[in-house]
Each structure stands twice: as structure tokens, then as C-alpha cells.
Amino acid sequence: MATRSFIARPTDTGYAGVYVHYDGYPSARLPLLLTSCRYRFNGDVEALAGYLIDDLPDSAYGWDVLGAGLLRGAPEELRHALTGGDEYPSRTLDNVIDPSGAPAAGRLVTPSTTGGLDWGYVLHPHGIEVINLHTEDRHRGPIVDWRTDPRTAFSDFHQLWKPGRPPAVRTRPASPPVATTPAGPHPAGQRTSRP
Secondary structure, eight states, X not given: OOOOEEEEEEETTEEEEEEEOSOOSHHHHHHHHHHIIIIITTTXXXXXXXXXXXXXXXXXXXXXXXXXXXXXXXXXXXXXXXXXTOOOOOEEEOOOBOTTSSBOOOOEEOTTSOTTOOEEEEEOSSEEEEEETTSSOTTOOXXXXXXXXXXXXXXXXXXXXXXXXXXXXXEOOSSOOOOOXXXXXXXXXXXXXXX
């Protein structure tokens, strides 16, 4: 689905991040980010942000799609619950041409460059801020704690994602939780190696 979004880290002036073309709805994006941080990146939010934002090749305009490879290390039962067993790779968005016919530079997304986007996901140390870009306050949103069960049925209804409200959840997970390790920032001085 071409629901355009961005993934960013917080800055002094709001946030800065990268464009992601497909499947930007909370019901798809949040489970992938929660699981990836917890398992592939061992709870290291900065390592996840580095991979998605800093390690994007200079030749890429952004991400075309974020794939199941981000779920590496997650229990098979959880991977299957999130993907239905589909294994698809992440792909960068390459060969984008600007109006002059020249290759377009990568799209840095900040609070002033969100035009045409639907959702934003800001990776804070304590959780993922979900920004609904179809409301008046296009710079803030509810926070989904990193400890949230990735199988939670998040709503895609824009009006439910507003600052000051709890995360928009359709229902609680129907099956018992998969054993998980706690997610969150590592104590100062301890970092995991980059995948």
C-alpha cells in the first residue's frame, strides 16, 4: 500500500528522518518497529535509528519498503504472526528523478517537509511517537511504549491518533504473548554491535 510515511529520531527542533514509501499505516509499521528493536537490535533504539536513517545509501531517496529482514532474531511464532510467513526484503527507493530530470537527492524529512505524507514515526528512547499528518497538530502524537506487544491490533483511523491521547488500539492481542526480552535503551557505555 502506498501510504507514505517517515521514520525519524527526535532533534532539538522536532525530528529528522527518512521517507518510507509503502505500508506506512500504524497496523503495519508499529509491529515491525517494535519487533525489530526488541530482537534484531536487542533493545538499542539508537542502533535501530542508525540502521534505518543513517545507514541508508546516499544514492537512495528513501526506503521503498521495509521488509521482514528487520524481524531477524524474533521467535518464529511472532514472525509468522506479523508476516503470515512471507519473507520479503527491505528495498531502497532508487532512481528518483526531480522535475529538472536530474537524480533527486535523498529526502530528509523534518517538521517543515512533511507535505504529501500520511504518518510519521519518531524513535524516542521510551517509545515510538506516532504522528498523524492529517490533523492540525502535525508535529506531535501519542507514544507507543517499546514494551508494547507487537501483535497489538493498532488502528489505522487517523482521527484516533492525536496528541494527548493514548495509542489507538482496535483490540488487545487475541493470543497469549510470545516470550520477549525487555526493550529500551542500553545503560550508558553499553552498546550492542551493529547487525
